[in-house]
Amino acid sequence: MDRHRGVVVGDEGPCPDTSASACARGDSHLRNTYRQTLAHWLTKVSPPPTVFIRDSITAGGQWFDDVRNINLASNGLITEQIAGLLKLAQAYRPKRIVIMAGTNDATRGFDADKLRGLWETTCKEPTIVITLAPPSTNVETNRRIDQINRIAMDSCPGKPVITLDIGDEQGRLKPEFTVDGTHLGPKAYAQWVARLKAL
CATH class of the missing domain: 3.40.50.1110 (SGNH hydrolase)
Incomplete structure (x- = not known):
């Protein structure tokens, strides 16, 4: 299992054999990464x-x-x-x-x-x-x-x-x-x- 920037990843995909809270932290990181990527693109407009x-x-x-x-x-x-x-x-x-x-x-x-x-x-x-x-x-x-x-x-x-x-x-x-x-x-x-x- 690898932990990279708050996302729990294993051989069988995200969050295998981990607690729900660990999965939630990973989901939160992914959502934040998406929003920040969107924000960076929006700065090209305004x-x-x-x-x-x-x-x-x-x-x-x-x-x-x-x-x-x-x-x-x-x-x-x-x-x-x-x-x-x-x-x-x-x-x-x-x-x-x-x-x-x-x-x-x-x-x-x-x-x-x-x-x-x-x-x-x-x-x-x-x-x-x-x-x-x-x-x-x-x-x-x-x-x-x-x-x-x-x-x-x-x-x-x-x-x-x-x-x-x-x-x-x-x-x-x-x-x-x-x-x-x-x-x-x-x-x-x-x-x-x-x-x-x-x-």
Whole structure:
């Protein structure tokens, strides 16, 4: 059995001898791949409303309730790598570019001055919309996420900022908004979509 980009494949075809949830994940990936392929073709006719750049948290949002949106997010990216996607995002000439960065930096360590410089450069793009990195269920990680979010806000005065209201009284990610303590679930993405539409 081979697992490639979330699709379970075996000698007898997709999903043999696996759980229904594994098959569902594979089906979801295939649907998202189809929609993103369609979105790329649509950009040849008209610019997309939104291009998303981020790590796996944004990748999980797929097309964010609009098949025309382009999602360039990828698993495991740190802020430097996400900022490196800006030129590709700009090439689509979207109405806005939504960036969220910092979760992987918080878990791996970061240089605050370097992050500040990356944000200052990124926020020269006039269409940038910032979504602050959401909390996790880990208190120490959240302390670093808060520091990174402050750097982003301080480095980008005047830019639209989306904050997701998904933490408890201690700032930890609420169970109903996550699938594993770090990555977001459907309720969190629904809130994110609603706040994007409200801009």
